[in-house]
Amino acid sequence: MHLQILTGLLLGVLFGIGSSAIGWNDWVVDWVKPFGTLFVNLLKLIAAPLVLASLVVGVSGLSDVGKLSRLGGRTIALYMSTTVLAISIGLLVVNWAQPGQYITPEQRDALKERFSSQAASKAETAKQVTEQSPLQPLVDTVPSNIFDALTDNTQMLQVVFFALFFGIGIILLPRQKTVVVRDFFESVNEIILKLVEVIMKGAPLGVFALLASLVADFAGDDPRAALELLKALGAYALTVVAGLAVVLFVVYPIFLWLGARYPTADFFRGMVPAQLLAFSTSSSNATLPVTLERVEQNLGVSGEVAGFVLPLGATINMDGTSLYQAVATVFIAQAFGIPLDWGDQLTIVLTATLASIGSAGVPGAGMVMLVVVLESVGLDPAGIALIMAVDRILDMARTVVNVSGDAMVAVLVARRSNDLSVLPSK
Numbered sequence: 001m002h003l004q005i006l007t008g009l010l011l012g013v014l015f016g017i018g019s020s021a022i023g024w025n026d027w028v029v030d031w032v033k034p035f036g037t038l039f040v041n042l043l044k045l046i047a048a049p050l051v052l053a054s055l056v057v058g059v060s061g062l063s064d065v066g067k068l069s070r071l072g073g074r075t076i077a078l079y080m081s082t083t084v085l086a087i088s089i090g091l092l093v094v095n096w097a098q099p100g101q102y103i104t105p106e107q108r109d110a111l112k113e114r115f116s117s118q119a120a121s122k123a124e125t126a127k128q129v130t131e132q133s134p135l136q137p138l139v140d141t142v143p144s145n146i147f148d149a150l151t152d153n154t155q156m157l158q159v160v161f162f163a164l165f166f167g168i169g170i171i172l173l174p175r176q177k178t179v180v181v182r183d184f185f186e187s188v189n190e191i192i193l194k195l196v197e198v199i200m201k202g203a204p205l206g207v208f209a210l211l212a213s214l215v216a217d218f219a220g221d222d223p224r225a226a227l228e229l230l231k232a233l234g235a236y237a238l239t240v241v242a243g244l245a246v247v248l249f250v251v252y253p254i255f256l257w258l259g260a261r262y263p264t265a266d267f268f269r270g271m272v273p274a275q276l277l278a279f280s281t282s283s284s285n286a287t288l289p290v291t292l293e294r295v296e297q298n299l300g301v302s303g304e305v306a307g308f309v310l311p312l313g314a315t316i317n318m319d320g321t322s323l324y325q326a327v328a329t330v331f332i333a334q335a336f337g338i339p340l341d342w343g344d345q346l347t348i349v350l351t352a353t354l355a356s357i358g359s360a361g362v363p364g365a366g367m368v369m370l371v372v373v374l375e376s377v378g379l380d381p382a383g384i385a386l387i388m389a390v391d392r393i394l395d396m397a398r399t400v401v402n403v404s405g406d407a408m409v410a411v412l413v414a415r416r417s418n419d420l421s422v423l424p425s426k
Contacts, residue, residue, distance in 0.1 A: 005276040008204035009211055016215025025216045033213035039206025042199045043286040046192050048150045050289050051311040052163050053189040058307030059167025060182055068168065074416055075309050078409045079317040080353065082255070086247050086319040086401075087349050090326035093243040095345075099235035100334020103386065157315045189307070196289040200273075207280040214392065233390045240327050240394050244320055244401050252408045260415035270298030271407055278403040282395040284314040287403050294407070301410050302419035309413050313406030320398030320405070325352045325370050332374065332383035344377045351376040 019028045059068055143149040143158035150159060170178045253264040268275075274294045278287040288310065295306045326348050333340050340348075351373045371381040387394075414420035 004204040005207050005273060005280075008206075008208035009276060009280060012208040012211030013215050015208070016212040019212065019216045028213050028216040032209050034209070036206050036209030036211075036213060039199070039202055039209070040281050040283065040286055042202075043281065043289060044283070046195055046199075047285045047288055048159055049188065050192045050196075050292070051159050051314075052150070053185050053192060054292060054303075054307035055160060055163030055311050056167045056170070056185045057182075057189050058304050059164055060170040060178070060185070061304045061307075065168060065171055068164075068171070071305070071308060071413065071417060074413050075312060075409060076316075078412055079313060079405075082251070082319050082405055082409065083317065083322050083353050084349060085251060086243075086323040086405075087326045087352050089246050089251070090240075090243045090323035091330065091345050091348065093246070094239050094327040094330040094334075097235065097239045097242070098334060099239045100331045100336075102235040103233075103335045160312055160315050163311070192289065193293060196293055200290065203273075203277065207276070210280045233387070236327070236331050236387060237390050237394060239331070240324050241397055243323050243327055244397055247319055247323060248401050248404055252404060255408055256411060259412040260420065262411050262415070262420075267299065267408070267411070270294055271404060274403055274407070275400045278399040279396045282392070282399045284318075284399060284402050284406070287399070288314045291403055291407060295410050299407065299411055300421040301414040305414040305417060305419045306410050309410040310406050313409060314403075317406055317409065318402050320401030322352045323401070324394060324398045325373050328370055328384075328387055329373050329377065329379065332386055333377070333379055335386055336379075336383065338379065340377060347376050348373060 015032075016028065019025060141157050141161050143155070143162060146158070146162045149155045149162065170181060253267075256262040256264060256267055271291075271294055274287055274291045277290050278284065281287060291314070292306055292310050295301045295310060296303055301309075329348055329352075330340060330345070370384060374381050374383060411420060
């Protein structure tokens, strides 16, 4: 499957470039992109029910609330640790590379003018966030109506809360009184996982359509103009990708080896399909069904641990997004010639960590949180216009890191809980 997805990805890129060159952009948008949209919609369709069912099954399978507390404590501690580490790596890389110096004043003004309306929209959304009470994120965690939360993938944290709360209620009751409910959610969970297998049959076509439409839309009618724009922003993009690569290929393997003695090659081999899907959809929530399947069946993590750790991670663990926010903030400051001292950069660490918890696992959500981070160090939110041209591509890369980080933490938590069976290398 991962070879088929990779083939679809490469063919989509080539088809998008060719379509742009011969002026087929509108045709691609009208006749190819809908297949990618359908594929993503199918994954989103089962995301919320999967989170609900898998978390209820995972929590209710624990013997007592004390075990849940230990499992939750380890999970959140690891998520926060990797997030802070990712942000710190991003700051080190961007301060060393200084990508902002490559943006000329003319290019800066042109980018601000081109993306001014989008920047204003993101800034307005972020303004609504910053005007809320400091405890508003806590209030937003608890749904007033679970059915409303289930209909909105951006409210996944509310679904997580309800599932945890519901699972605790099951644990507190005698087992004979909850047998029917346990069996129901276990059956729902199995049905959804089977649906994942069915949906993934169309993954190569879906990935092809997503990448073809993305490339055609980005290139426009003049691919050479798009390449010129990429050159101007190349230093920034390479800085973000370098930071993400350090986290993915250095930090995670170290965590896996020190915390679980887990073979790095087995980890990446098992996660390739989920990583490719994360790259093409830019959505942790849409990738969650496949992540769950790969972590359980290929990484040897028990369903109890995977069903608890991964849905929570898709909601609050955004290592890639946090690193990107740190790099983007410093890059924008450099482009405008505004120095940021270490006090400002510590503020970025704190704000980006908190923002990652509130970021929805959907495309573009990190951009809104970036506005919050920019304002925390006194930068003009309109500066996001400088990076919007390449944000969609970088969103794909950072989602790969987000999903991989969730899986890595699941392995560590499973090892600590003696719920991990390392599969032999194939």
